[in-house]
Amino acid sequence: MSTPSMPDDLLTEPLEETGTAYYVLVGVAVLAVIGMVYSFVTMLTQGHAVTALDNWGTSGGVPWGLDIGAFSWWAAMGVGAIALSAIVRVFEMDDYEPYARIGELLTPLAFFASFLHVVFDLGRPGRVFNTIIYLPLESPIAWDVILLGGLGIVSVAYLVVSIRRDLHDLYHDGVLPSALSPVYEALLTGYDGGSPSGRGRRWWLAAAVLVFIPVVAGGLVPFVWGPFGVNINWFGAIQGPTFLAGSMTVGTATVLLIAGVLRFAYDLDDVFTDRSMRTLGVFTGALAFTYMLGVFYEIQTGTFAADMADPNVSTLVFGGSLAPLLWLAIAAVVVPTIYLVLQQATGRFSLAGTVVVAAVLLVGVLHQETWLTVGGLMYPDLMYPAGEYAPSIYEWLNLVGTTALVALGLLVFLKTLPFVSTTATDTEDSTA
């Protein structure tokens, strides 16, 4: 593939040009984060009774809700974004280098948001690290903690390694804010400018990520623990592949959305081209289609539900109060998929349309993940009342807050790190 050749001023524009819209976005994001902090403090001081959560069984509640749906969604986004980036690096798809950079920057933020939702959901958030201190290795969940935590650490290492070359160039060109010089110096420790031969650490890290991700995304853990008999029904079967497809869908859709916004804000039509965005769009659509198939299999077999569920849970959710929400979630995934595929088929492209359907797709998957979680906990097998749940204002504040926090992180990265990649071929970067 050819290496995109861009004028440097175009690529450094996000670092140098700051318009009113940027400050407005930062202001809105800060307000939303304050709302999230308010929600968290309220839950800390008054308990989870302020949320819509309750115990299933005699209390007729649902113990997991929007926070767990959001946790899955953000974790999926982190997995998908880093996987997309790794695919671009490993297969040296130079045209998609700028998308890979977005994925790298997005991944740690998404994992952090995911972690925050776990913290919000815990009855004792101050004890969150008990999962590390007392890690019971016989528990499949412990291995999820280890593997997801490991991927989070790898994502940060991967980010640092992959931005060092651009960072080095921009830092020495004096484009980056001088106030952060100690940070840049630390990030560039041991970097000598790169040499033009062989595959660099970035390639190998990307390859490791690609090998690691199917394991994290529900592959190895159910394979190893499945035969042990006692399980909680969520390890194995179709869950692993579905989570992987969902992750790739959310990751690529988010990268597509961010790329669209960047292109609009900084006229980066030559970086995020019609062709590349259209192709990434159809890639997203194909993944979304695969995800939907997985979801249908989960619903059909009832494996989306916890072990306490009525054997007829699939019929119950299709016929119950959640049915309209299910169809809404399906529509929110299917309609964008059709749009993105049609763009490729007809050779047309709309930036606004692509950004909007990517956003709708993201909401659709979030909705689906939450629906699957809640629906699977609503209908007990024993003679308890069916559970009831509708997210409270505090759970919404949490979700809006983490979304704003990730946006805020990206806005900060936009002004402090090489957000738009100035490099293309990894082969030039053996010591990065």
Added chain:
Amino acid sequence: MTQLGMVIDVERCYGCRACMEACKVENSTPRGAFWMHVFRYEEGEHPDTSQINMPRPCQHCSEPSCASACPTGARFKREDDGIVLTDYDRCIGCRYCEIGCPYGVNYAQFQDPEEAQYGHGAGGSAGDDMFGDDSAGSVSDELGEEDPGTGKPPWHDPIHDQEFEPRGTRMSGPQPEGVMGKCTFCVHRQDADDRDEQGTTACAQTCPVDAIKFGDLEDPDSEPRRHLREKNSTSTFKLLEDRGTEPNVIYVGNEPGEDARAIESAETFKDPEEAIEAEQNPPESRSTNVEVDQ
């Protein structure tokens, strides 16, 4: 090896729910939490219907899926006697045990345990503060306690403050806010110095028809095993055995059939907030004023 468990005779149980009440008093569980629950259900078609009552404590499984799900090991099976316990000092309140258990016996404490207790906020109107503070007319005064207002409300039984083996942490009674709790087979009794307390649970002791037999299921001479022998012509079952959890509560009687339907509606199980509201502002339909024609 000891495995404490229960044999519950569904044929004897007549649904008085004294076991539920005894459990609440013994363990001071808050509103909405029923460590012992009685399923009251109906089977058959009118007019040939029958009502059955089935008490449901924690099943203290030999392969507890709640413990498998716990990401911190806070939920664990005690090797000495097979009781499944929650380490209140380690639990993070993720509710994974509640998700992993198919029996619905787990309760997360979603608010301050005191605020969730019966009678909270009832003071004021009658001057009888249920929480034993120093105000005049408190329950402590009514009871003539010598040292009222020690900061421990009447529902708080100090016996639950003790630390239990094998970890030396709190595991019995009402759990703190944000932590999981469930039936402990009255672990404070099993670990009591008083031998009369050992081998008993509040629910079994209170049952007026002796439908709940508690003891070591591994011991052929234990009360539950003897009861099983006495009723060897009656069918027995365990709840949701197909889940592979190997429960240690054995029911004597017929297993609930496909058409078994709960008698209570969801409204029966009011959540704590609704219960508090109902207590403080009883609906007119609950009025006890009865006009009697002279």
